[in-house]
Amino acid sequence: xxxxxxxxxxxxxxxxxxxxxxxxxxxxxxxxxxxxxxxxxxxxxxxxxxxxxxxxxxxxxxxxxxxxxxxxxxxxxxxxxxxxxxxxxxxxxxxxxxxxxxxxxxxxxxxxxxxxxxxxxxxxxxxxxxxxxxxxxxxxxxxxxxxxxxxxxxxxxxxxxxxxxxxxxxxxxxxxx
Ligand code: SF4
Numbered sequence: 001x002x003x004x005x006x007x008x009x010x011x012x013x014x015x016x017x018x019x020x021x022x023x024x025x026x027x028x029x030x031x032x033x034x035x036x037x038x039x040x041x042x043x044x045x046x047x048x049x050x051x052x053x054x055x056x057x058x059x060x061x062x063x064x065x066x067x068x069x070x071x072x073x074x075x076x077x078x079x080x081x082x083x084x085x086x087x088x089x090x091x092x093x094x095x096x097x098x099x100x101x102x103x104x105x106x107x108x109x110x111x112x113x114x115x116x117x118x119x120x121x122x123x124x125x126x127x128x129x130x131x132x133x134x135x136x137x138x139x140x141x142x143x144x145x146x147x148x149x150x151x152x153x154x155x156x157x158x159x160x161x162x163x164x165x166x167x168x169x170x171x172x173x174x175x176x177x
Contacts, residue, residue, distance in 0.1 A: 006108035011152035015144035029060035112141035
């Protein structure tokens with residue numbers, strides 16, 4: 001079974017790729033860029049993911065362009081609901097690429113994170129599946145949180161300190177001062 005896995009970054013991809021391969025899936029990654037700010041941070045995460053992909057024979061499709069402006073336009077005045085919009089954007093983009101590439105299903109490394117709203121991601125994945133006609137493969141990858149963290153540290157992978165957008169960067173650092 002061919003699965004397209006939305007990969008938000010290298011560290012969060014380790015455990016989901018391992019599990020999906022153990023389930024007998026042919027896994028390919030999809031790196032969505034518009035929500036990762038600033039651009040230099042996006043490149044750093046992309047390079048980290050690509051280096052990991054190269055060493056594990058994990059093919060990754062990288063989203064073209066960098067529509068930071070479009071992402072912000074979607075969020076402005078709806079900042080308090082921004083993660084829901086962001087999940088929807090990322091999962092829809094993944095499902096559309098999966099449909100075009102004739103994958104059997106799609107999933108996301110967001111289901112690995114202890115810091116994301118897991119239930120909302122699952123609901124949105126299922127809604128996007130209905131809208132696009134591509135099956136959503138749900139798995140609670142949080143069970144492997146420690147495994148992924150340990151491995152990413154062992155191989156000295158870059159581990160980001162905030163979720164991705166400028167809002168999350170502010171939340172991470174502004175409170176300190
Ligand atoms: S905090 Fe993370 S999930 Fe929420 S909008 Fe920003 S990048 Fe997206």
